Amino acid sequence: MQKIIPGLVWYRPFEPFAYAFIRFCTGAILMVHGVDRLFYRGSVADFGASFGHPPVSAIGAFELVGGAMIALGLLTRPIALLSGLEWFVIALAVPLKPGSSWFMLGATPHYPSIITAMCLAFVLRGGGYYSLDRLLGKEF
Amino acid sequence: MIDEAGTVDESRLIIPQLAGIYRQAASFGYVVLRVVIALVFLPAGIDKMFLGGAAGVAGAIAKLGFAPPLVWAWIVAGLEFFGAILLALGLFTRPVAFAFAVELTVIAVGIMAPRGGFFWTSGGAEVALLLEAAMIGFVFGGGGRYSVDRLIGREF
Numbered sequence: 001m002q003k004i005i006p007g008l009v010w011y012r013p014f015e016p017f018a019y020a021f022i023r024f025c026t027g028a029i030l031m032v033h034g035v036d037r038l039f040y041r042g043s044v045a046d047f048g049a050s051f052g053h054p055p056v057s058a059i060g061a062f063e064l065v066g067g068a069m070i071a072l073g074l075l076t077r078p079i080a081l082l083s084g085l086e087w088f089v090i091a092l093a094v095p096l097k098p099g100s101s102w103f104m105l106g107a108t109p110h111y112p113s114i115i116t117a118m119c120l121a122f123v124l125r126g127g128g129y130y131s132l133d134r135l136l137g138k139e140f
Numbered sequence: 141m142i143d144e145a146g147t148v149d150e151s152r153l154i155i156p157q158l159a160g161i162y163r164q165a166a167s168f169g170y171v172v173l174r175v176v177i178a179l180v181f182l183p184a185g186i187d188k189m190f191l192g193g194a195a196g197v198a199g200a201i202a203k204l205g206f207a208p209p210l211v212w213a214w215i216v217a218g219l220e221f222f223g224a225i226l227l228a229l230g231l232f233t234r235p236v237a238f239a240f241a242v243e244l245t246v247i248a249v250g251i252m253a254p255r256g257g258f259f260w261t262s263g264g265a266e267v268a269l270l271l272e273a274a275m276i277g278f279v280f281g282g283g284g285r286y287s288v289d290r291l292i293g294r295e296f
Contacts, residue, residue: 001282001289001290001293001294001295002293002294002295003294003295003296004294004295004296005296008296011280014280015280015281015282017280018170018277018278018280018281018282018284019169019170019277019281021273021276021277021280022173022273022274022277025269025270025273025274025277026270026273026274029266029269029270029273032258032266033259036259046261101183107256107260107261107262107263110180111260111266111267111270112260114176114177114180114267114270114271115270117172117176118173118176118177118270118274120172121168121169121170121172121173121176122169123165124165124166124168124169124172125165125166125168125169125170126162126166126169128169137152138152138153138154139152139153139154140153140154140155140158
């Protein structure tokens with residue numbers, strides 16, 4: 001790959017970290033939800049009635065531990081698949097307020113759908129080079 | 141080179157039978173991320189570009205202190221429309237992703253955090269932060285294997 005501006009070649013060493021960076025940040029954001037559900041005012045209201053009423057501590061624990069595992073790349077594919085399913089259910093359950101558009105950011109099904117799609121990408125790729133999966137030498 | 145599709149080694153897989161699927165799938169992870177994140181912005185771009193949305197956001201932009209607001213509104217409109225298309229195609233990936241990262245910083249800090257704190261259920265900043273994390277990743281990684289950047293063999 002030729003650089004259009006040759007002087008920008010200095011950021012080539014960052015290239016290999018791109019995927020791991022996105023995976024880490026996504027996992028970290030998912031963890032925040034787990035912390036919120038476990039220790040603060042977080043509820044499972046965003047699931048609607050899709051599972052009946054799942055226990056908030058179980059969902060919170062999954063989000064906290066699962067988010068950490070995605071961030072570190074441990075059992076990346078199965079955990080990302082579960083997280084993707086979780087946020088897909090949330091996307092289906094979130095009510096669309098009258099007057100708000102599905103496409104607009106905010107408290108619409110848009111955001112859970114983005115997370116679902118990102119988790120799907122993690123299922124496709126797995127942990128990648130900078131992950132505990134790779135370090136342990138075993139992965140799903 | 142960007143970490144996109146490492147070798148898939150059967151002996152490392154807990155279920156070795158999946159190796160064939162993984163060989164097919166692994167190289168698509170990054171491009172799925174890039175295209176999905178890009179297309180998130182296209183509806184907002186179309187709205188601002190063609191449906192009068194640019195004038196609508198000028199008020200919010202003025203409140204942030206960017207002057208003149210209407211010019212910035214059209215810059216944002218152009219970024220969200222043309223930038224989304226370029227990013228989805230993977231053409232000029234890095235500068236486009238960088239522009240989005242800057243925009244999303246302003247949105248997260250200036251608009252979403254004051255409005256709704258962190259959580260998306262109250263319209264908070266995590267939405268912009270997640271997208272921004274992905275954009276910074278694209279600034280690192282560039283277009284990757286399936287991109288117009290790679291096709292023409294030149295990139296920023």
